[in-house]
Amino acid sequence: MVQVTRKEHFSASHRLHNPDWSSEKNAEVFGKCNNPNGHGHNYEIEVTVAGEAGSDTGMVIDLTKLSAIINEKIIDRVDHKHMNHDVDFLRGIIPTAENMAIAFWKILKPAISEGRLVSVKLYESANNFVEYKGE
Numbered sequence: 001m002v003q004v005t006r007k008e009h010f011s012a013s014h015r016l017h018n019p020d021w022s023s024e025k026n027a028e029v030f031g032k033c034n035n036p037n038g039h040g041h042n043y044e045i046e047v048t049v050a051g052e053a054g055s056d057t058g059m060v061i062d063l064t065k066l067s068a069i070i071n072e073k074i075i076d077r078v079d080h081k082h083m084n085h086d087v088d089f090l091r092g093i094i095p096t097a098e099n100m101a102i103a104f105w106k107i108l109k110p111a112i113s114e115g116r117l118v119s120v121k122l123y124e125s126a127n128n129f130v131e132y133k134g135e
Contacts, residue, residue, distance in 0.1 A: 003118055004059075005048040006066045010075050013040040014083035014095040038082055044123040045074065047108060051115030061114040073107050097124045101132040109134070 015038040016030040026034045033039060047070055051060040081087055083095035089107065093099050101122045109117050123129040 001050055002053050002060050003048050003050045004061060004063060004066070004115075005046050006063050006070060007044055007046045008067065008070050008075055009042065009044050010079040011040060011042050012078050012081050012083055013038040015039070016094055016096060017084075018094060038084065041124050044129075045070065045104065046119075046121040046123075048118040048121070049112060049115040050118045061112070065114070066112070069108065069111050073111050074104050097122050097128065097130045098132075101130050105132050105134060 015035060016033040017026050018029075021029070047066065049061050049066060053060060077089070078087055083090050083100070087095075089103055090100065093103065101120045104122070105117070105120045108120065117134065119131050119133045121129055121131040
């Protein structure tokens with residue numbers, strides 16, 4: 001079993017806000033991330049796929065193909081967008097890194113036919129990242 005990972009980048013903004021809470025509770029829980037106008041990040045996403053290296057190619061999945069899948073299914077839909085307003089698959093979801101990684105997984109899993117999706121890792125900053133390993 002071999003695991004391969006492709007890294008891509010995107011920039012986006014979001015606001016962490018629970019509409020069921022008061023303004024005071026949102027400010028207390030989410031702090032500056034609850035700014036009414038949102039705030040932005042330069043995200044990195046790492047998608048890991050596992051499988052056997054093919055006898056004809058020596059690859060689990062062609063990384064160029066994996067890059068194209070990630071870009072078509074995720075990056076093109078989130079890059080330079082406001083996650084709360086512009087991204088249909090995040091509508092009604094608090095766009096934390098955790099929730100975003102889960103949403104990305106759900107979109108990528110059926111799109112990857114070579115190998116098996118192992119994880120989606122999302123870096124919100126150099127110091128903060130989440131990793132989702134599936135349902």
